[in-house]
Amino acid sequence: MGGDVGPSVMVEGAALARRRDRDLRFDLYGDEDRIAAELRKYDRLAAVSTIHRCDGVIEGHTKPSQAIRKSKGTSMGEAVRAVKDGRAHAAVSGGNTGALMAIAKLALRTMEGIDRPALSALLPTVRDDDLVMLDLGANTECDAQNLVQFAVMGAAYARTVMDNQRPRVRLLNIGTEELKGTEELKDAAQLLREADYLPFHFEGFTEGDKLxxxxxxxxxxxxxxxxxxxxxxxxxxxxxxxxxxxxFKSSLRSRMGFLISKPAMRLLKVHLDPNNHNGAVFLGLNGIVVKSHGGASAKGVANAIGVAGSMVRNDITKKIADDLETFRSHTLDKLNEAAK
Incomplete structure (x- = not known):
């Protein structure tokens, strides 16, 4: 029921995702009649889908605290609860981001070793590969340990979705020099430099204009x-x-120039289309929840579902847990050596 349009785009996106990946099965939560009407358009999707009637919907203006109180019986709340109970491997929603985060955090809880979950997404770059960035709004204030945990989670996400087995990691800062930035950033950088045994390469700081x-x-x-x-x-x-x-509309010559450069402009449009990078992820929870952009097209919804499927197949939760355990073990060893 989420997103700007609702069931029509969500169901069409599920149908497209199913064509790309024949192993997918769907539980669709929301208004039974509206979902069924859309599902009748896609016979193959209907054969692998189950509709779960939910009378309640979390509105876009609902505050997170209110969403938690009224989540039972809503499409968003029941979808997340299915992940908690093991009836689904992942939940995908195009609804209220703050409400989804609050409901997911309460239902699934944070993983052991993670203080705060983070919101991560893929951003386009001038090269073929996208960029993983986190946190994108879940935690306004973070200490050094939070940033280190984000680095571990972000690297695991890059290894999972981008098939990059040793991703390059940097901290966003106001400069690349080691002396610049807050104490939290400096402390996090020092911890990450010492953690060269983890499956990523820490390269220091980066600035916003280099993203x-x-x-x-x-x-x-x-x-x-x-x-x-x-x-x-x-x-x-x-x-x-x-x-x-x-x-390109300013003059006749400009319009002619547009016709000549149309193939290049088409490539630019594809590269910048947010639907091609859709699917923000709440990392650090005991379960997979993916947030689709509210204005996403069916292609965007399908991409968000694809992200969820990739995370399930590659068991990103285990990757994060293993890396955190390695980090804790090395940190404990250093403390023990220092105590001697």
Whole structure:
């Protein structure tokens, strides 16, 4: 029932995801009549889907605290509960982000060794590979340990979704020099430099203007800075496309230039299309929950479902748990040596 359109786009997205991956099966939560009407358009999807009637819906304006209290019987709440009870491997929703995070955190709880879950997503770069960035808004204030945990989770996500077995990790900062930034950033950097035994390569700091270069795989920051960086990047992309559109309409010569450059513009549009990078993930929970953008098309919803499927197949929760255990073990060994 989530997203700007509701069942029509969500069901169409599920049908597209099913065509890409024949192993997928779906539990669809929400208004039974509306979902059934959409499902009749896709016979193959209907054969592997079960509708679960839910009379309640978490609205876009519902506060997280209110969403928790009224989650029982809602489409969002019941979908997350299915993951908690083991009846589903992952939940995908296009609804209220804050409400989904609150419901998921309460139902699934954070993993052992994780203080706070983080919201992560893929961002486009000038190269073929995307960029993993976290946190994007779940935690406005973070200490050094939180940032280290985010790095571990983000690297595991890159290894899972991007098939990058040793991703490059950097901390977002106001400069690349070691002396710059808050004490939390400096402390986190020191801890990550010493953790060279983990399956990623820590490369220090990066700045906001370098995010799209493609020379880093995972960027770690607090949710306050991360959300601002994300919204700025999205706004800049819209600004550039709007500027180009206006420029090409400004004169007859410009229109002719557009016709010549149309293939290149089409590639640019595909590269910047948020539907091709759809699927934000709540990392650090005892279960997989993926947030689809509210305005996503069916292709975007299918991509979010694909992200969920990849995380399930590659058991990202175990990857994170194993890396955290390795980090804790090495840290404990160092403390014991220092005590001697």
């Amino acid at each position: 799209a270069r493609g020379d880093v795989d995972v960027v770690v920051t607090d949710g306050f800075s991360g959300n601002i960086a994300l919204k700025t990047a999205e706004g800049t992309a819209r600004f550039v496309t709007d500027l180009l559109r206006s420029a």
